[in-house]
Amino acid sequence: MELKELVQVHPKRCGGEPTVMNFRLPVRMIYDLMDAGYSPEEIVWLYPFLEVKIVKELASRRTDVERLIHEYKRAEKAPPRR
Secondary structure, eight states: OOHHHHEEOOTTSGGGOOEETTSSOBHHHHHHHHHTTOOHHHHHHHSTTSOHHHHHHHHHTHHHHHHHHHHHHHHHHSOOOO
């Protein structure tokens, strides 16, 4: 799965935070659950609209996704171009 399919940014969804696919679920929430020790199966139990393979994909591509989130936040803080 392409990173742009897996993680999307919509300015009017979740305050513009990167979300999991087309869902109103910030990627950061999934990573917080992983950091707290939740397994992919437990995360899918909490968010049944997800699939285990999506959560595992997020886990395996965490470095890329974190970089994307960081780039988004940096661009958000940049002064507007004139």
